[in-house]
Amino acid sequence: MASRALRGAALARATHWVAGAPLTFSFLALFWLVGIVTGSIGTGPSRELLDTVGFGVSSPPWTVLTSALWSMDLIGYLGTTVLLLVFGVLAERELGAVRTAAVFLVCHTIGSFLGAGLVWLGMKVEWRWLTYLDGEVAVGPSVGLVGLALALSYRLPPLWRRRVRLLFVFTLLVLALYSGYLQDVLRVGGGAIGLLVGWIWRARDARPAPPSHAEARVLVALLLAASALGPMVALIAPYSNGPLSWFVDVLTASRPDPQLVADTCADPAAEETCRMLSVRASYGRVPALVMSFLPALLLLVLAEGLRRGRRFAWWSALTLNLALAGLMALLGAVSIPDDTTIANMVDHGVPVLVPLSIAVVLLVTRGHFPLVLPRPSVISFWRRTGAAFAALSALWIVGGSLASEQFTPSPEFTDLVADLPARFLPPGYLNLMPVRFAPDEFIATLLFEWTGVVFWVIVLGGLLMASWRAHPGQPEGAARRARVLMERHGGSSLSYMTTWRGNHYWFTEDGEAAVAYRVVATIALTVGDPIGAPAARDAAVRGFSEFCVHNGWTPCLYSISAELRDAVAGEGWSTVQVAEDTVIPLDTLSFTGKKWQDIRTALNKAAKEGIAAEWIRYPEAPLAITDQVRSISSEWVADKGLPEMGFTLGGIEELSGDGVRCLVAVDADRTVHGVTSWLPVYQDGAIVGWTLDFMRRRSAGFRGTTEFLIASAALTLKEEGAAFLSLSGAPLARLDRGEQPRGVQRLLDVTGQVLEPVYGFRSLFAFKAKFQPVYRPMFMAYPDSAALPRIANAVSRAYLPHLNTRQGLRLARKMITRRPQKTVAAT
Numbered sequence: 001m002a003s004r005a006l007r008g009a010a011l012a013r014a015t016h017w018v019a020g021a022p023l024t025f026s027f028l029a030l031f032w033l034v035g036i037v038t039g040s041i042g043t044g045p046s047r048e049l050l051d052t053v054g055f056g057v058s059s060p061p062w063t064v065l066t067s068a069l070w071s072m073d074l075i076g077y078l079g080t081t082v083l084l085l086v087f088g089v090l091a092e093r094e095l096g097a098v099r100t101a102a103v104f105l106v107c108h109t110i111g112s113f114l115g116a117g118l119v120w121l122g123m124k125v126e127w128r129w130l131t132y133l134d135g136e137v138a139v140g141p142s143v144g145l146v147g148l149a150l151a152l153s154y155r156l157p158p159l160w161r162r163r164v165r166l167l168f169v170f171t172l173l174v175l176a177l178y179s180g181y182l183q184d185v186l187r188v189g190g191g192a193i194g195l196l197v198g199w200i201w202r203a204r205d206a207r208p209a210p211p212s213h214a215e216a217r218v219l220v221a222l223l224l225a226a227s228a229l230g231p232m233v234a235l236i237a238p239y240s241n242g243p244l245s246w247f248v249d250v251l252t253a254s255r256p257d258p259q260l261v262a263d264t265c266a267d268p269a270a271e272e273t274c275r276m277l278s279v280r281a282s283y284g285r286v287p288a289l290v291m292s293f294l295p296a297l298l299l300l301v302l303a304e305g306l307r308r309g310r311r312f313a314w315w316s317a318l319t320l321n322l323a324l325a326g327l328m329a330l331l332g333a334v335s336i337p338d339d340t341t342i343a344n345m346v347d348h349g350v351p352v353l354v355p356l357s358i359a360v361v362l363l364v365t366r367g368h369f370p371l372v373l374p375r376p377s378v379i380s381f382w383r384r385t386g387a388a389f390a391a392l393s394a395l396w397i398v399g400g401s402l403a404s405e406q407f408t409p410s411p412e413f414t415d416l417v418a419d420l421p422a423r424f425l426p427p428g429y430l431n432l433m434p435v436r437f438a439p440d441e442f443i444a445t446l447l448f449e450w451t452g453v454v455f456w457v458i459v460l461g462g463l464l465m466a467s468w469r470a471h472p473g474q475p476e477g478a479a480r481r482a483r484v485l486m487e488r489h490g491g492s493s494l495s496y497m498t499t500w501r502g503n504h505y506w507f508t509e510d511g512e513a514a515v516a517y518r519v520v521a522t523i524a525l526t527v528g529d530p531i532g533a534p535a536a537r538d539a540a541v542r543g544f545s546e547f548c549v550h551n552g553w554t555p556c557l558y559s560i561s562a563e564l565r566d567a568v569a570g571e572g573w574s575t576v577q578v579a580e581d582t583v584i585p586l587d588t589l590s591f592t593g594k595k596w597q598d599i600r601t602a603l604n605k606a607a608k609e610g611i612a613a614e615w616i617r618y619p620e621a622p623l624a625i626t627d628q629v630r631s632i633s634s635e636w637v638a639d640k641g642l643p644e645m646g647f648t649l650g651g652i653e654e655l656s657g658d659g660v661r662c663l664v665a666v667d668a669d670r671t672v673h674g675v676t677s678w679l680p681v682y683q684d685g686a687i688v689g690w691t692l693d694f695m696r697r698r699s700a701g702f703r704g705t706t707e708f709l710i711a712s713a714a715l716t717l718k719e720e721g722a723a724f725l726s727l728s729g730a731p732l733a734r735l736d737r738g739e740q741p742r743g744v745q746r747l748l749d750v751t752g753q754v755l756e757p758v759y760g761f762r763s764l765f766a767f768k769a770k771f772q773p774v775y776r777p778m779f780m781a782y783p784d785s786a787a788l789p790r791i792a793n794a795v796s797r798a799y800l801p802h803l804n805t806r807q808g809l810r811l812a813r814k815m816i817t818r819r820p821q822k823t824v825a826a827t
Helices: 002-019 022-036 048-051 062-069 074-095 097-124 142-154 158-177 182-200 213-236 245-251 258-265 270-282 284-293 292-309 313-334 342-364 375-402 411-420 426-434 442-468 478-487 495-499 534-550 562-569 593-609 623-640 705-719 744-759 763-770 783-801 806-817
Strands: 504-508 512-522 523-526 554-560 572-584 612-616 661-666 672-683 686-697 724-731 774-782
Touching: 002 623, 002 705, 022 062, 022 074, 022 097, 022 504, 048 375, 062 097, 062 426, 062 554, 062 806, 074 097, 097 142, 097 213, 142 158, 142 182, 158 182, 158 213, 158 562, 213 342, 213 478, 213 672, 258 270, 284 292, 284 442, 292 411, 292 442, 292 512, 292 783, 313 342, 313 442, 375 411, 375 442, 375 593, 478 504, 495 512, 495 672, 504 534, 523 534, 523 783, 534 554, 554 562, 554 572, 554 783, 562 774, 572 744, 612 705, 612 744, 623 686, 623 724, 661 686, 661 705, 672 724, 686 705, 705 724, 705 763, 724 763, 774 783
Parallel strands: 523 554, 686 724
Antiparallel strands: 504 512, 512 523, 554 774, 572 724, 572 774, 612 661, 661 672, 672 686
């Protein structure tokens, strides 16, 4: 029944989605129908059909619109479908069907003619790249769709506005400059018209704000990544023709076809080309591919370092681009003909401008990359790199000497040493060195092809880890200062958890507020609201956010109050409920009435069976008691077959914290039937409440142990003057307030259902309802919705930091095969 209801809800949402964009889905259906009827999806349109419906430089105007109903191949149909489902639907809901159609037609028509005009102009000045496009035709609606997306970007929130523009502009330029097909040129025209239309229709009060620190880093990183991805595009494209397509020979070099090598070497005049192709052909296909992509992979890794603000990535990218600019200038000067033309100058000058422009951008934006790796990390990286180089070099020389008969000709020791640098160079650069010998058998081939691959994989992995690895600073005595703030000013019901091991601390300049956080996979996760003076908490969030951006992290405020949620939502943060705090007010607590029947039953039954509740301090408790508590906890973990959860859920270790009180249920034989731990909640220097954390019961013990312990704690703490008890938040469970969940909230609800058979969060939430609590939602807030996948990974790793592969498989199996638990899942 539940699954049927979920399917019905999903169908209703899909129907609502389609009904909200009728024009987009009608066009999508027609687009695929034409492709299926004509058979162009599988094989592409025939040449005769292209000449009839395609748009070229000299095509009649009506073919512009006809070409929008076709695509060149299956990839074109799939890519167009994605663009329609994302930007077509968004545009139709934002602009309406009529304006969406108008923007699409304007961008597609005028953009196509603009691109064709560029080709015509290039033919007039004899620019080799554009002259090759004479007579070519193009089909597909992507010209209008990219224009529609860029026009729509003016209506998006500022963060997404810049991202959409960067993504499309860089993609269009990379495809045009490296792949260079007519369709790529036309898309550039469509994108330019889309930007113009969006600028005209922009909101009059929408002034472009300067990019933030993080956005500037993303911009520079994306620019560097585009310079690395471009050659890959040119290498993958069957007949790349762009003005930078020859750049592929500088960054990447594919393994040549054996027949091409044979034909080239048969020509006495092509001796140099034969030598270059022979060297590249000496590698196997897989190692040749990996080694050929090394410069591009290095640029991509450095781009990730730039996105994180790392200074080492800035220096490395600057040096590499200056070197590439010099290399291409040298190659261009050698190959440019004597009777050069303007077009030839452009052909050989543009490739030099690419790395040179990136170097200039890096110099201008130097201040955005201040993060220097700690000295131990730098030493560790160079130690690993040096050790890998020394070990692999020794392996090549010694192994090659022992297997020298497997090479042709058989190398001497000095030949192996002289050839050592070639083992670490990409195949595209091997023509700079003499070919001394070639491998014939397995061992020789393994050493010859894979020595450099293993070394560079280690280097790239080290650089990537240096980009990702967090290096949070920890001021002297930070934990003690944070605890003083917590005891002086208090905070939420989770404020004591900020003192747990694993947290780092950031303080405001005046020291009146602090944020406890832990960095997991570049996500800075906080625990509850900031601790400190209430008036300083909002400023603490802003300061902490700036601190995270400076360090290349994404802040994520986890389990925060509704008040703080409202404050950060006003500054553009996204929020979603992740838990429900259950609070028992003690001033009016009285276990009378029908709704307290289960609690009274537990108290009465415990009295009859001689079970008493005793307060202890775990570090000072008798060994007979602590041994039983550890045994009960171990039994619970063994039953789950999974590690205990952490982060906001304490374990045995947290029982020993200063100020933590434990309440155990023991019988006359001193047998422990269950245990709960309580964390103090401070306000103005005094304890005003307690939060339930650790909760375990013996499987064969008194059945109402948990109810008995919580009720006993409530009665005792009420007598001591406490104002409330918090039964803490149940993760991924919440009270139904009649709101229709959307987007991320719906995804979290489904996740809670999936995890219910294993951890029983919802069963725990239902159990707490016995105590008639006041419900207070807890939220997660984050400034960038694009970081949600990384945030989900970080939260999962924070709760299960020691989950291994075997336990992960067991967790997946239990989620699939087990029914939801009806009993309390102690946490």
